[in-house]
Amino acid sequence: MRAERFALARTRATIDAVDDGMLLLLAARRRLVRLAARLKPSAGLVASDPARESAVRQRGQRLARRLDVPAGTAAHLFDLMIADARAQQGLSDDADQGGQDRSPVMLDGMNPPNDLSRAAPMLRLLPPPRRIAPLLRVLPARWQHALLERAMARVLAAPIADGALDFMAGRRLGIEVSDLGLCWVLSLRDGRLVVVDDRPEASVRGSATDLLLLASRLEDADTLFFQRNLVLTGDTELGLTARNLLDRLPWESVPLGLRIALNRGARFARAAREAHRQR
Numbered sequence: 001m002r003a004e005r006f007a008l009a010r011t012r013a014t015i016d017a018v019d020d021g022m023l024l025l026l027a028a029r030r031r032l033v034r035l036a037a038r039l040k041p042s043a044g045l046v047a048s049d050p051a052r053e054s055a056v057r058q059r060g061q062r063l064a065r066r067l068d069v070p071a072g073t074a075a076h077l078f079d080l081m082i083a084d085a086r087a088q089q090g091l092s093d094d095a096d097q098g099g100q101d102r103s104p105v106m107l108d109g110m111n112p113p114n115d116l117s118r119a120a121p122m123l124r125l126l127p128p129p130r131r132i133a134p135l136l137r138v139l140p141a142r143w144q145h146a147l148l149e150r151a152m153a154r155v156l157a158a159p160i161a162d163g164a165l166d167f168m169a170g171r172r173l174g175i176e177v178s179d180l181g182l183c184w185v186l187s188l189r190d191g192r193l194v195v196v197d198d199r200p201e202a203s204v205r206g207s208a209t210d211l212l213l214l215a216s217r218l219e220d221a222d223t224l225f226f227q228r229n230l231v232l233t234g235d236t237e238l239g240l241t242a243r244n245l246l247d248r249l250p251w252e253s254v255p256l257g258l259r260i261a262l263n264r265g266a267r268f269a270r271a272a273r274e275a276h277r278q279r
């Protein structure tokens, strides 16, 4: 009985932590909605976007199905979030009766501008990585690991296939994202890079932005290590082999969509960092 009471108290404390996480995520969504609201006029879009709302709802339903969350519950949650986002922008509660702004208007040159510096005032509204860190900690480790393993399998498919990563078999290389407080230890097992629960023999440490700049090839490994934006610790030979491999990665073999996503993400993260530095 006492053990059950204790277990219940611990369970409830964890429920509280999850509730906090949900509110933190809602606060983050509201900030992003504020940013979207500011970006839309200069992107040639009107505030109300029923097509986007329906895409957001559909994504939510798909994920809910995979996570075993009842469809009705997920639908309520999305109704609430979207109604809140519409209220933030002074829009009526119901997108279908949302006044004149029926569908988004696309103007010429809708591609994201190359020069993100003009968006600095808005980028400053984004929370810096250290504020995002508590949100990421709410994500269960096994989800983080599964996402990372899937991303690595796609980015590194060619070097894994041609044996360029064989030196990682049974070795443990750490990736530390300093500003997000994240650390993963990678190893090559059965021809796959996996996250293992062990101490690293060598580690690469850097901020989320610098690691993204490296992954997207917007900065080369030499520059990042020379400027000490990325730091190698532990077994030098293993670290240097990994670092040299990064330099020789056949970028052309990475699927085009992923290359574009990485490139955009890295440029966005760099611009947001600049905007925060100028504050």
Ligand SMILES: O=C(O)C(=O)C[C@]1(C(=O)O)C=C[C@@H](O)C=C1
Pocket (backbone or CB within 6 Å): 033, 036, 037, 040, 047, 048, 049, 050, 052, 053, 056, 081, 082, 083, 085, 086, 095
């Ligand atoms: O993406 C936007 O433009 C938003 O303002 C966010 C959001 C949403 O809640 O997802 C809200 C209102 C728009 O009609 C479309 C989507």
